[in-house]
Amino acid sequence: xxxxxxxxxxxxxxxxxxxxxxxxxxxxxxxxxxxxxxxxxxxxxxxxxxxxxxxxxxxxxxxxxxxxxxxxxxxxxxxxxxxxxxxxxxxxxxxxxxxxxxxxxxxxxxxxxxxxxxxxxxxxxxxxxxxxxxxxxxxxxxxxxxxxxxxxxxxxxxxxxxxxxxxxxxxxxxxxxxxxxxxxxxxxxxxxxxxxxxxxxxxxxxxxxxxxxxxxxxxxxxxxxxxxxxxxxxxxxxxxxxxxxxxxxxxxxxxxxxxxxxxxxxxxxxxxxxxxx
Numbered sequence: 277x278x279x280x281x282x283x284x285x286x287x288x289x290x291x292x293x294x295x296x297x298x299x300x301x302x303x304x305x306x307x308x309x310x311x312x313x314x315x316x317x318x319x320x321x322x323x324x325x326x327x328x329x330x331x332x333x334x335x336x337x338x339x340x341x342x343x344x345x346x347x348x349x350x351x352x353x354x355x356x357x358x359x360x361x362x363x364x365x366x367x368x369x370x371x372x373x374x375x376x377x378x379x380x381x382x383x384x385x386x387x388x389x390x391x392x393x394x395x396x397x398x399x400x401x402x403x404x405x406x407x408x409x410x411x412x413x414x415x416x417x418x419x420x421x422x423x424x425x426x427x428x429x430x431x432x433x434x435x436x437x438x439x440x441x442x443x444x445x446x447x448x449x450x451x452x453x454x455x456x457x458x459x460x461x462x463x464x465x466x467x468x469x470x471x472x473x474x475x476x477x478x479x480x481x482x483x484x485x486x487x488x489x490x491x492x493x494x495x496x497x498x499x500x501x502x503x504x505x506x507x508x509x510x511x512x513x514x515x516x517x518x519x520x521x522x523x524x525x526x527x528x529x530x531x532x533x534x535x536x537x538x539x540x541x542x543x544x545x546x547x548x549x550x551x552x553x
Contacts, residue, residue, distance in 0.1 A: 288553050289524045290320040290541050292365065292389060293438065293479060293511020298345045299325040300338055302515040306348050310356055312517035320361040320541060321520070322389045323349055324511070328369030329377060332401045338369065346385060363542065365389035367438060370427040371396060382433035389542040391477065391511075392431065393438035394424050402446045417443050417453045421461040428465055435542055436509050437469070439479040439491040452487055455496045462496065466503045475507020475540060475547075476500060478531070480522045490527060497534055507540045507547055528552050 291313065296306035304312075306323065313321045325345060328338030346364060353362045366385075368378050370392045382390060397420045400407040408416050420443050428437065439445070440462075444452035455462070469475065479491040492500075508531070512522040531539070531552060538549040 289318055289521050289528075290322075290510060290539065290550065291318055291512050291514070291521050291524070292322040292363070292509040292541070293324050293367070293391065293477060293513045294321050294520065295325055295367075295513075295515045296323055298323075298340060298348075299515070300336055301326070304515070304517055307352060309514075309517055309520070310352055310360065310362065313520050314356070314360050316520050318360065318521055320363065322363035322365040322542070324365040324367040324389065324391050326367050326369065327381070328395055329374050330371065331369060332396045332399055332406070333404060340366070342366075342381075342385060363388040365391065365542075367391040367393050368434065369393055369395045370424075370431060370434075371399070372423065372426055372430070373399075375427060375431045378431065379433045386544070388544060389509075390434040390545065391436055391438040392427065392434035394420070394427065394442065397423050402442060408443075408447050413447070413453050414457070416447065417458060418461070421458050421465070425461055425465045425468075429468055432472070434474065435545055435547070436475045436477045436507065436540075438477050438511070439481065439513065440476055441492045441496060444487045444489075444493075445482055445485045445491065455493055455499075459499060462499060463503065466500050466505055470504055470506075473507070473547075475505065475509065477509045477511045478527055479511050479513050480524070480527060481513035481519075483523050484519065490530070494530060494534065497531070497536075501534055501536060506536075506538065506549075508536060508538075509540050509542070 295302040326338040327340040482491040
């Protein structure tokens with residue numbers, strides 16, 4: 277049962293980071309997720325299941341059966357055409373040594389939307405904490421942002437960067453490192469993104485974790501806005517149906533207070549700007 281909605285459901289909301297059982301870390305069938313999204317009143321959702329080539333945790337594999345994945349999305353798009361918009365997306369785990377492989381992969385499929393996310397850094401896993409070992413907080417965050425910037429500069433086949441300040445969700449640094457310490461790197465990253473006509477997502481999974489704030493934070497979003505950033509998608513990063521559209525109304529208010537007027541949807545990797553109500 278969906279428990280995070282306000283009056284009127286989520287009819288003006290677009291969840292652009294949704295997983296299904298095509299992702300190794302999710303057990304919810306794609307059609308069940310679609311039905312839950314309709315029950316919640318979502319206007320649109322983009323499936324963005326994981327493809328993490330050379331993922332640095334031997335206990336789990338994030339390879340994706342892309343042929344079957346695309347076929348199922350196409351089937352559901354047709355079946356529920358009059359009820360909800362479904363977009364064909366993918367979440368790519370970027371690493372410097374696999375960028376060419378990822379470019380070749382994206383070129384083979386008709387994705388509406390591509391998220392570039394970094395789940396490993398320095399060829400070490402963030403989720404289980406390997407990346408943070410033997411580093412000071414400053415060293416680990418700095419390395420993460422530097423490697424993310426490298427990937428962003430050297431990879432073109434994506435639309436937004438996912439959960440930009442992910443380290444705060446997994447590190448045991450309490451409180452998380454202040455984002456202002458890394459604004460020099462983020463400023464260059466954002467300038468390059470904006471020049472390329474790409475953007476960032478606002479991921480609400482952090483609101484369900486110990487850091488208790490969106491990914492990225494309000495401070496980082498302010499920096500993005502000050503540099504002229506406009507392309508923003510909202511994503512719950514849901515692996516459970518009850519997290520669809522998680523705290524989207526609150527995020528809309530935050531974005532309006534910062535000065536953003538639009539969020540973005542995608543079709544055939546082309547952005548459309550939707551006014552924030």
